[in-house]
Amino acid sequence: MSIHDNEGVKQLLIERVKTSETPRDVLRAPELRKLYSTIGSIPAEERANFGREVNDLKQALEEAITEREAQLDSASVEQLDVTAPWGENASLPSLLPAEHGTHHPLIQELNQVVDIFTRMGFEAVESRQIDDDFHMFEALNFPKDHPARDGYDTFRTEEGYVPPAHTSTMQHRILLDGKARLEAGGDIAAISYGRVFRNEDVDATHEHTFYQVEGVYVSEQANLGQMLGTLRSFFETYYDQELRIKTQPAYFPFVEPGLEFAIEKPAAIGGGPGQWLEMLGCGMIHPNVLEAAGIDSKKYRGFAWGGGVERLVMLKYGIEDLRHFESGKLAFLRKFNT
Ligand code: DAH
Numbered sequence: 001m002s003i004h005d006n007e008g009v010k011q012l013l014i015e016r017v018k019t020s021e022t023p024r025d026v027l028r029a030p031e032l033r034k035l036y037s038t039i040g041s042i043p044a045e046e047r048a049n050f051g052r053e054v055n056d057l058k059q060a061l062e063e064a065i066t067e068r069e070a071q072l073d074s075a076s077v078e079q080l081d082v083t084a085p086w087g088e089n090a091s092l093p094s095l096l097p098a099e100h101g102t103h104h105p106l107i108q109e110l111n112q113v114v115d116i117f118t119r120m121g122f123e124a125v126e127s128r129q130i131d132d133d134f135h136m137f138e139a140l141n142f143p144k145d146h147p148a149r150d151g152y153d154t155f156r157t158e159e160g161y162v163p164p165a166h167t168s169t170m171q172h173r174i175l176l177d178g179k180a181r182l183e184a185g186g187d188i189a190a191i192s193y194g195r196v197f198r199n200e201d202v203d204a205t206h207e208h209t210f211y212q213v214e215g216v217y218v219s220e221q222a223n224l225g226q227m228l229g230t231l232r233s234f235f236e237t238y239y240d241q242e243l244r245i246k247t248q249p250a251y252f253p254f255v256e257p258g259l260e261f262a263i264e265k266p267a268a269i270g271g272g273p274g275q276w277l278e279m280l281g282c283g284m285i286h287p288n289v290l291e292a293a294g295i296d297s298k299k300y301r302g303f304a305w306g307g308g309v310e311r312l313v314m315l316k317y318g319i320e321d322l323r324h325f326e327s328g329k330l331a332f333l334r335k336f337n338t
Contacts, residue, residue, distance in 0.1 A: 006053045009035060013057075014064045023068040026061065105336035106211060106325055109313045110193060113213055116237050117191045120230065122215065125174070127167045127194030136162045139172035140254040141288040148253050153198040163197040167214035168254060168306050171285075174216045175293035182300060187219035193309070204321045211309035218285065218295065218302030227282060227303040228261075235263055235279070239316065246276060255283025255304060269318060277315065280307025 009031050017023045026032075035054055042050050103111075114124045128135075142149050152165040162169075170192035178188030193213045200206045217226070232245050244264040252258040262278045265271025282305035287297035310322055324332045 006035070006050075006057060010057045010060060013061055017061065017064040017068050020068065021072065023065045023072075026065065027058075032057075032061075102333070102337045104325075105333065106309060106313065108336065109316070110211060110213075110309055113234075113238065113309065113312070114191070114193055116234055117213075117215065120233065121189055122217075123190040125170065125190060125192050127164065127170045127192045127196070127212075127214070129163060129195055130157075131162050131164045131169045133160070133162060135169040135172055136164055136166075139289065139292045140168055141286045141292075142253045146253065148251070153200050155197050155199050165198050166196055166306060167192050167194060167212040168304070170214055171216055171254070171289065171304060172293055175218065175290065175295055178218065179293060179295055182218060182295065187217065187222075188302070189217050191215045202323060204323065207310070207322050207326060209326055210322070212306055213309060214304065214306040216285070216302060216304045218290070218300055220300055222284075222301045222303055224257075224284060224303065227284075227305065231261055231280075231282065231305060238312065239266065241266055241268060247282075250281055250283075252281055252283065254286050254289050255281075256286045258283040261305065261307075265315070269315070279311065280305050282306070 013026055013029055013031060016029070017026050020026060035057075039047065039050065039054070118124055136152075136154060137146070137149055138144075154165045155163045157163070174188065174190045174192065178186075178190065182188050191213055194211065195209060196212050197209055198206075200208060202208060215230075217230070228245065228247070232243065235245070236243050243266065246262050246264075247259040248262070250258045250260040259282050260278050261280050261282050262276040264273065265275040265277050282303065285302035285304050290297040290300060290302065310325055313319065313325075314322065
């Protein structure tokens, strides 16, 4: 290397290329021009050497520029830096406010649902998102090849696991977990909430992924009257008004009798007399379900219910299309985060 700091200039300019948005401009850098202009004043015996160094420098710069231009090309779609602190990405267009973060509307409502039942004395557990055939069907009194299994449009993994099609998959676990308490003179009172999955065509009222809440109550005296009181009380609290309710018979293998629970659409949200909305399935827990968990069905009885969360929320806010919830559409999400 010559007495001139050509190497230093080279490093400096290459660094500049690597961070520049217009790397080709570096070829016009004053440092480079200064090097050219000094050639004339270099002693003759050093000039050839100096010239070669300057040429090397130019070539190295060209290479760095080509590399940088390719990099800029492939980065022309603005990327979110997911590791950046909150706020770093906030200047990008169309993000929800990043200062505090927000819960998805469904989670906000689900929290309220869980809160109401918790205040009524129910323990709350999140349901599993991967389960098995036993909890999905057998423990719930669906014998093998039972036709009612088909009604659940159940997905399956290659290994034979089941992404649950209803939160009733948690019933057996709730019963096992509460058995000792029950036998010690207490009761079992629990809800389970979470995501469920069905292999269905998606439209305004059907989704492949949605949320359910399941309730289980077992004691020596559990009866339908208590169940209806519990459900009415839940719905009246959630909608913050008095409601008319009714039931009609329905078939689910895990309850006997099985019922559908309906509320009358209140006038306050555009409903009228006789406009019944089915909100969930329920009934007295089938003795086979209790026995599968080792609970004596002669001594104890229970009731259970289960239904979709989206339906509750849609009615509350007049949302007309179920697909909004999973869409990630900001216009929809923002309505809940004013
Ligand atoms: N798991 C049922 C479904 O998704 C709903 C249901 C009906 C749950 C009756 C219950 C019940 O606990 O007792 O269609």
